[in-house]
Amino acid sequence: xxxxxxxxxxxxxxxxxxxxxxxxxxxxxxxxxxxxxxxxxxxxxxxxxxxxxxxxxxxxxxxxxxxxxxxxxxxxxxxxxxxxxxxxxxxxxxxxxxxxxxxxxxxxxxxxxxxxxxxxxxxxxxxxxxxxxxxxxxxxxxxxxxxxxxxxxxxxxxxxxxxxxxxxxxxxxxxxxxxxxxxxxxxxxxxxxxxxxxxxxxxxxxxxxxxxxxxxxxxxxxxxxxxxxxxxxxxxxxxxxxxxxxxxxxxxxxxxxxx
Numbered sequence: 001x002x003x004x005x006x007x008x009x010x011x012x013x014x015x016x017x018x019x020x021x022x023x024x025x026x027x028x029x030x031x032x033x034x035x036x037x038x039x040x041x042x043x044x045x046x047x048x049x050x051x052x053x054x055x056x057x058x059x060x061x062x063x064x065x066x067x068x069x070x071x072x073x074x075x076x077x078x079x080x081x082x083x084x085x086x087x088x089x090x091x092x093x094x095x096x097x098x099x100x101x102x103x104x105x106x107x108x109x110x111x112x113x114x115x116x117x118x119x120x121x122x123x124x125x126x127x128x129x130x131x132x133x134x135x136x137x138x139x140x141x142x143x144x145x146x147x148x149x150x151x152x153x154x155x156x157x158x159x160x161x162x163x164x165x166x167x168x169x170x171x172x173x174x175x176x177x178x179x180x181x182x183x184x185x186x187x188x189x190x191x192x193x194x195x196x197x198x199x200x201x202x203x204x205x206x207x208x209x210x211x212x213x214x215x216x217x218x219x220x221x222x223x224x225x226x227x228x229x230x231x232x233x234x235x236x237x238x239x240x241x242x243x244x245x246x247x248x249x250x251x252x253x254x255x256x257x258x259x
Contacts, residue, residue: 001116005099005128012094013132020084020091020140027078028147034078035068071153076226079144080163085221088137088167089174089202093195095133096178099125100254101185118255126179126247130172137171138164162225166232169239170220174198176246183250183257 067073079085103109112121141164149155177198181191205215218224219235 001120001124002128002131005124006132009095009128009132012098013136016091016094016136017139020087020136023083023087024079024140024144024147027083028144028151031068031074031078035074071148071155072226075144075148075153075155076222080141080167081221081223081226084140084144085167086217088171088220089199089216091136092133092171092174093178093192093199095129095136096175097182097191097195098188099129099179100182101188101191104185105187119251122251122254126250129179130175133171133175134168137167141167159222159225159229162229162231163222165236166219166222166225169236169243170216173216173239173242173246176243176250179250180246180253183254 068077100109103112109121116124142160145155145157145160149157178191178195181194185191202215203217205211216235216239219232219239224230224232
């Protein structure tokens with residue numbers, strides 16, 4: 001049954017991979033353009049930026065342009081710290097939202113439950129979705145490092161395991177939450193809308209004082225790994241606990257649902 005579930009995901013999995021591969025090619029091909037574009041921004045433009053954007057920028061644009069010439073910094077900032085990192089929760093949403101909601105919408109869940117127990121259906125769907133998500137996240141974390149290494153960039157691979165761990169743990173946390181939306185919905189529109197609201201809302205939590213601890217984007221993007229070279233274990237264990245909670249809660253809801 002797990003193989004059948006993976007087969008059902010072939011179209012959206014392929015679409016996700018093609019999109020991310022295209023994004024990766026663009027980020028590699030336009031390195032010189034990106035550096036030149038940042039270097040050409042006048043200082044008065046930087047000074048006129050709202051305070052919130054200057055805070056997000058961190059260092060000045062001139063310093064940023066110089067740092068982008070460093071292979072390790074460019075790879076982290078433009079991939080994990082930006083292009084790929086910000087899409088990780090969205091990938092989790094695309095994988096998870098149809099898993100249960102589509103079956104209820106098409107009324108094929110009744111057919112599944114006549115052949116398999118609820119536990120078998122739940123485990124196969126949750127596991128197959130998680131398996132495909134982990135495959136995509138790890139592949140698209142490792143691949144840019146390997147390609148740039150082959151191209152002769154001065155890239156350190158020592159931080160790669162930590163990046164993979166945080167990307168996977170963060171992505172699976174969003175996945176487990178979005179599964180709840182899919183389980184509770186009778187159509188595919190509601191979990192998608194709720195998921196998008198979570199994606200946008202979580203990003204803005206980083207600007208709200210004490211609530212910024214709930215913002216998983218910096219954790220997924222591995223800022224601490226790049227600057228400190230170590231895993232953010234408090235978030236990692238918190239993510240594992242959240243995943244377990246959402247999966248168990250989802251099972252309790254699913255096994256008692258009336259269809």
